[in-house]
Amino acid sequence: MTTNILVTGGAGYIGTHTCIALIESGHTVVVADNLSNSKRESIEKIKRITNKEFPFYEIDISNKQAVETIFKNHRIDGVIHFAGLKAVGESVEKPSMYYENNLVSTLVLANSCLKFGINRFVFSSSATVYGENEVPFVETMDLLPSTNPYGETKAMCERILTDIAKANPSFSVSLLRYFNPIGAHESGLIGEVPNGIPNNLMPYITQVAKGMREYLSIFGNDYPTIDGTGVRDYIHVMDLAEGHVAAINFVTEGVHIYNLGTGQGTSVLQLVKAFEEANGVTIRYEIVDRRPGDIASCYANVYKARRELCWIAKRDVVTMCKDAWRFEKNYQHQVV
Template sequence: MTILVTGGAGYIGSHTCVELLQAGYDIAVLDNFSNSSPEALRRVSEITGKEFPVYAIDLLNLDELDRVFSNHTIQAVIHLAGLKAVGESVSSPMHYYYSNMTSTFHLCETMSKYGVHRFVFSSSATVYGLPESVPITEKFPVGATNPYGRTKQMIEQVLQDLYASNPAWGISILRYFNPIGAHKSGRIGEDPSGIPNNLMPFITQVAIGRRDQLTVYGNDYPTSDGTGVRDYIHVADLAQGHLRALEKCLSAPGLDIYNLGTGKGYSVLDVVRAFEKVSGRTIPYTVVDRRPGDIATCYADPSKAQHELGWKAVRDIEEMCEDSWQWQLRNPEGYKEMVTTSQANGPRGFLVAPSLGV
């Protein structure tokens, strides 16, 4: 039985694959590599000592998705694939709505066709929009303020309607906050294309000399230092949350929503200072206007996940910064692509193995 991971070559996906393989699961990965590298999956194989099939296809291609399901006995799907930049979603909303929604429709349709009813969905705290208070519980009303967040909110509703129509489904919706950090080995981490949209890779690229200074979007928020406050969670903790959610889905049908965060809020400048402490580097920055769709303060109440999944984030902000820095130090230009394909799993599939690369 196989766990299909969509978007498995991405930042969160690659770390989730490590956790799944180390827990003894067989996996298959589907990724279109539009914002990720096959090298990440080769390194996942290197870290775990295990090989797994990878399909370089897009979820928008329904026929190729069908072939993936026909090649494997799939037990469950962890769905991480999707466009994710808030600013880009504001400037290109139709692209986001079409890609994120249609790809999920295709996935759910194909799962239903093959009788696969266990699903972990990568949602986001952005669905909460402008919360009236913090910490945020899963019972808070949703009201995303940007197209990216609205795609997540809409997909959540689709999944709730899907479960209502067929209670055989087991679905975990994970609303996670702001992942940073990297695998302790320094072999996999966050490697964005172009100018980073997220805070930590921007900081690390300044520290390594790839960029001159950090851009801070707004210092006039009603926070302790005027910069936005977020709940930063180590990506390894987040990946383990996916494993716990999968186990919950596999145990019984049902639909549950979980916040994955630390329950602590740090401002942009708090993170900068923590990074400077562990790295010994000074991070110059300049302040510009707020980004459209951003909010002042957002952090989780993660107690439901702790109670029902037995999961809790355990790594602190300094460890998050240290692991991010070690990733950047060891990979100053991010991933170097070394791609070797094998047709062992069909015309668009290839194997990742310690001896093969990808």
């Protein structure tokens, strides 16, 4: 069934890929983004890839009036709420900015949904809410405190949405806990564009491969993992995008929590090697001290999403590396 989905943060990394997956599976989208961490050109690229037009609103989701205007102008069947600030280090330096942006936008959006009778809400959460639980992380685990304000905003938004759903039985909320999205759309037109020095591993690797950075710093090689470097569950961003389509299609009342990962852990060194082999390039790296707040291993138990959403990540690490590199090679970084 075709549904019209409001995608907040739809100009960003995961949002753009999800718009493509939604449109390709027959849904229509309305996109809203304040472009604080993205560019208008990514909207044009979605249109180019899908060959479909859709409305775009350059608004802040914390602005109640602006959000309500969208609900007045369009019949919206559900929302996927990506809009949020996501840089862990910046959240430690500017906690109030993170709490205000991430919490207020979620509250405004959820309240507007209730007011306009929109009952499907999908929220971008993160594996960071598990803290230092034992791997693999399962949805039933108690959440542990995060080491940074960003992670706290995700845990708080989960609680806010859970309480709202409890008080409003027809409201359906999916809390999607992402593991580590990497890669890019196979067209090479859209991908991850970090602002300044990348916080995440893959954009760092691709920028070293491109010659923009001299070497990759690997934070610690004395973790209790296969080779001492940190282990993460990397998931192709298009698989993650398809997970959102599955979640929006699965409408049942109440709160549903899903891990979106592959269930496979890959170490930093393993990812570097996979990238080199997949793309025939060499990545210079140096081992430096551990980074405060990093955990040794993080990977998902993925059975719940498989069972209930009939969704499973299909693309392997080699594909992730090839797609990330294809995008980076095509992308012209702005010189600041």
